[in-house]
Amino acid sequence: MSWPAAFASRLAITIAVLAALGGPGAATLWILTPDGTDVQQRVRAVTDAHGVPILNPDEVPQTLANAVVATEDERFYSHHGVDSIGVARALLYDVTNVCLCQGGSTVTQQLVKDVYLGGSDRGYNKLEDLALAVKVERVLTKRQIMADYLSEIPTGLGRYGVTAAACAYFRAPLSGLTLGQYALLAGVAQAPSIYDPTINPDAALARRSDVLAAMLADHYISAAQAQTALAEPVLDRGPNRPGC
Structure with a gap:
């Protein structure tokens, strides 16, 4: 895909995500995606497949969690799975700098991308991870989400x-x-x-x-x-x- 085509695709997806946050599309997304209650089973399946342990929240060093939040998701402790400010800022940065540089995905979205969506957040999957992230945040604590994310990331x-x-x-x-x-x-x-x-x-x-x-x-x-x-x-x- 050429850079202009890729950027146009990114722009369309971002607009759709922002619209879904407050529009009627949110209801459809909510109905069509899993409820998130099986997230720990899915994390276990992924970590078992790779032969690695799932960290308990108490096993996550606070310094490491701070580093992840500062770098990947600065509003991790205040958002509910999706950071609309981060999405908008990432799009603005890309437009201003004429690049596909920033993603705007939260730690929670990155987790559900890996355990629900096969590691892909392209196309419709980007909308699914939006709804799934909100649902997972209703099931797991922030500390558990961080532990799960750090357990399975490549x-x-x-x-x-x-x-x-x-x-x-x-x-x-x-x-x-x-x-x-x-x-x-x-x-x-x-x-x-x-x-x-x-x-x-x-x-x-x-x-x-x-x-x-x-x-x-x-x-x-x-x-x-x-x-x-x-x-x-x-x-x-x-x-x-x-x-x-």
Whole structure:
């Protein structure tokens, strides 16, 4: 698909999403999509297929959750599955910069895309993930949504979940990482084939810097903490620590 055609498709989908948020299409979407009560079973099916564990909410380091929110979904704790402000802002950014740069999907939408829609949010699926995200937010807590998302996201080289990624990249369990390492994990999921530090360390380094900048801007970390994290090596190739 050419860039103009792709952009026109993106524009049409975005307009449809925004219209569905407040128009009669919302009722149709609500009726036609699953009720979301089976979401944990679906997450389990995905993680079992990849041979990775589902994290409990208490197992998600707060620093990692903060990094994901700052980078992927800054209104995660206040929206109800869909961030209409984020969708509109992403479209405005793309129009202004003449690119297809930003998606506007929330963490919840990314989760339902993977466990309900086979990993695709194109075409009608984009409208389905809108309704499904709202329904899933009625079933799960924010902490459980974050735990599920981090359990099943791709992290490069056929690897899934941040638990496996922590051991692969840093030879350490998820609970024992540094700020820079959590920032890298949060950043990889956007494009694991690009940001996997074992393949593209320079791209991973740049992505980690972006995540740390977002965390600093949102007041999750101080400037001094950011500078310390920026000085960390991208990978730890030492022996595996207990838990890996």
